[in-house]
C-alpha cells in the first residue's frame with residue numbers, strides 16, 4: 638500500500654514518529670495504512686499538528702467510538718477561570734498526581750479503553766513529560782515460570798483503591814472531580830495477561846489500579862503485582878518519555894501500553910487535550926467470573 642507519510646521508529650521496542658502528513662486530511666486508504674502502523678508500533682507521534690478540540694475529536698473518532706464525556710477533555714492544572722491549581726488538596730491535582738504512576742486507562746471501568754488521542758496545547762518550559770511502556774515486550778521478557786504463574790490469574794482494578802493507596806483520595810461528591818471511575822459498583826476483574834484483539838499478541842496487564850488476585854492472599858497479591866509492575870519498566874528499551882512541544886499529538890494503544898504523566902513546576906500551566914477511545918465489549922470487558930486455575 639502506498640504510504641502518504643514518513644515514519645521514523647523510536648530506538649525502542651515500540652513507537653514511531655509520523656511526519657509529512659496532516660491528520661485532518663487523511664483519506665480512507667491513508668488512514669487504513671496509518672492504523673496498520675499503529676497496531677504494529679502501538680504509539681504514533683505526530684509533531685506540530687495543532688488540532689482544535691473539534692479536529693481532535695474527529696481524528697479520534699476514526700479509531701473508534703469515544704468514551705462519553707471524554708471526547709475532547711482538557712487535562713490541566715488551570716482552573717476554568719484561569720487561576721492555577723496549586724493547592725495540594727485540589728481534587729483534579731490528586732487525580733493528575735495519581736496518574737503519575739504507571740497505568741492503563743479505564744481498567745477500573747466495566748470496559749477498558751482501546752486507546753487515546755492526546756495532544757499538547759500549553760506546555761511548561763521543562764518537564765511535564767508523558768511516559769509510555771511496552772507491555773508486549775514486557776510480557777515477552779518474563780521468564781517461563783513467571784509466565785506460567787500468571788497465565789491463569791486475574792486482578793481487580795479500582796481507581797478508588799489506587800488513589801487511596803497513594804493517599805490521594807478525592808471527594809466523591811461536591812467537587813470538580815465528580816467521581817468518574819470512583820463509584821464503580823462491580824469492581825472489574827481482568828487477566829494479568831491480555832491478548833490483543835487485533836494482533837493476537839500477549840501483553841502484561843497490571844499497573845497501578847490492579848490489586849487483589851483471587852487465589853492469593855492480599856500480601857501475596859501485593860508482592861506479585863509490585864514485581865510485575867517493576868519488571869514492566871525495568872528495561873529502558875521498553876520505555877519512552879515524550880517531551881512535549883505545543884501542537885504535538887500522540888495516539889497510544891491502551892490495550893498493550895502503560896503510560897504515566899510526569900511532574901512539572903505547577904507554577905506553570907500545562908494544558909493537554911485527551912480523547913479516550915472506547916474498548917470493544919468483546920475484548921475489553923472485565924471478566925464475568927474468576928479464571929479457573
Ligand SMILES: [Fe+2]
Nearest residue numbers: 736741742896
Ligand atoms: Fe491515563
